[in-house]
Amino acid sequence: MGEFLNSMEWYYINLEQDITPCLHFQSRTKKDFEKWHQELKAKLLELLGGFPEKAPLEPDKLGEEDCGDFVREKYTIATEKHMRMPLYLLRPKEASQDKQLPGILCCHGHGPFGKDSVAGVTSDQPEREENIRGHNYNYGERHQRHLLSVRVHQRGT
Secondary structure, three states: OHHHHOOHHHHHHHHHHHOOOOOOOOOOOHHHHHHHHHHHHHHHHHHHOOOOOOOOOOOEEEEEEEOOOEEEEEEEEEEEOOEEEEEEEEEEOOOOOOOOOOEEEOOOOOOOOOHHHHOOOOOOOHHHHHHHHHHOOOOOHHHOOOOEEEEEOOOOO
16 A cells, blocks of 8 residues: 555546546536537637648549459548648449448557558568557458548658
8 A cells, every 4th residue: 555655646646636627517408518518629729729721632642452352542632731641542342433432530550550550551571460460450451341441641650
């Protein structure tokens, strides 16, 4: 017990009990919730510094690869002025280009290979293959016969 009392965990547990966040929610009505939600949203946007202006996507297709049941297409899109984001679009071969399909956004973790792992890109390198297996990053490929999946390279990774 003595070890716990001198830990950072003990410090934070006690600190949490002493602080009431300025935007905590404690009401029970929908009207109060909606008011609180607007206040919280405004404060969050203030702290984030707002969002950049929207930009036309201007997709640029860089290539595609036949992956058996699906095709892996590589693109970049504009996300804001002076900024492009690379991504992979995995589409079932059986689906026509004109057919609308349900989709899934597959986010990658903090591993060394970014969007490549969740898009199944191994470049014939064993460490990439192990990264995919070890993190179950092929989750989008499991559903490739039925939906589109997008793997973006998240900013800051």
